[in-house]
Amino acid sequence: MKARMNAQIMEKWALTFISIFVVSFLLGPFAWALVSSIKSGGEIFSVAWWPDQPTLENYRTVFTAQPFARNFLNSVLVASAATLISLGLSVAASFALARREFRGRGLLLTAFLLVSMFPQIAVLSGLFEVLRALGLYNSRSGLVLSYMIFTLPFTVWVLTTFMRQLPRELEEAAIMDGASSFTVLTRIFLPLLSPSLVTTGLLAFIAAWNEFLFALTFALSDQARTVPVAISSMSGASQYESPWGQIMAASVLVTIPLIALVLVFQRRIVKGLTAGAVKG
Numbered sequence: 001m002k003a004r005m006n007a008q009i010m011e012k013w014a015l016t017f018i019s020i021f022v023v024s025f026l027l028g029p030f031a032w033a034l035v036s037s038i039k040s041g042g043e044i045f046s047v048a049w050w051p052d053q054p055t056l057e058n059y060r061t062v063f064t065a066q067p068f069a070r071n072f073l074n075s076v077l078v079a080s081a082a083t084l085i086s087l088g089l090s091v092a093a094s095f096a097l098a099r100r101e102f103r104g105r106g107l108l109l110t111a112f113l114l115v116s117m118f119p120q121i122a123v124l125s126g127l128f129e130v131l132r133a134l135g136l137y138n139s140r141s142g143l144v145l146s147y148m149i150f151t152l153p154f155t156v157w158v159l160t161t162f163m164r165q166l167p168r169e170l171e172e173a174a175i176m177d178g179a180s181s182f183t184v185l186t187r188i189f190l191p192l193l194s195p196s197l198v199t200t201g202l203l204a205f206i207a208a209w210n211e212f213l214f215a216l217t218f219a220l221s222d223q224a225r226t227v228p229v230a231i232s233s234m235s236g237a238s239q240y241e242s243p244w245g246q247i248m249a250a251s252v253l254v255t256i257p258l259i260a261l262v263l264v265f266q267r268r269i270v271k272g273l274t275a276g277a278v279k280g
Contacts, residue, residue: 090155098163
């Protein structure tokens with residue numbers, strides 16, 4: 001009995017230690033960026049848990065030295081548009097792929113998976129020619145179209161998996177009552193898929209929000225540039241001034257919307273991640 005109690009205590013302490021280590025490993029970089037963002041001058045290179053004279057000068061400089069507000073708005077618009085369009089198209093596509101039998105369905109799903117596995121650099125030159133031919137180069141619309149290359153296959157594949165798990169009896173009962181496929185999708189399946197839609201949409205939004213290569217290649221002006229590219233191009237006011245304080249401040253500002261989204265939708269995210277895990 002005593003040995004069992006000791007084993008339970010050891011297990012509890014081990015789980016506590018592992019949890020603290022994981023949380024510290026994940027939150028450590030953000031905490032260090034937050035502390036570094038309120039340091040000034042050469043103090044940013046000092047190893048200190050808290051600066052002697054905290055300042056918000058780096059945050060002010062981020063918005064005054066470059067058009068960071070416009071870049072931030074560009075990221076919001078481009079990532080939101082790419083995510084919403086991808087979700088809208090993938091809902092219809094996943095309904096057909098998961099609930100309808102037709103020739104080539106498996107091949108089409110495989111094609112979606114293969115497209116998502118291609119490295120971005122492999123399609124860069126071809127996509128550049130497409131955007132230039134459509135007159136979308138150096139525009140937010142062009143970035144939305146290019147981002148859908150990786151957001152759309154991802155959302156289609158994930159939502160198809162969730163769509164397959166919905167009971168077929170619901171669809172058959174609705175069809176017996178005279179409901180069309182559009183009614184089944186919009187009135188029955190969409191409410192059931194709302195947690196999965198939130199989870200999939202948030203992951204697609206994060207991918208689009210953090211995208212760098214397409215934004216660097218297809219957006220040259222501040223009117224279309226997004227925050228990852230804006231952060232990479234930050235520099236000090238002079239060759240003797242370090243830009244790291246501004247970079248840390250901008251990184252904190254860019255991370256806050258993602259944290260807010262996760263906190264707002266955390267319950268739906270958990271439901272979406274655990275959908276289909278338990279069947280009764």
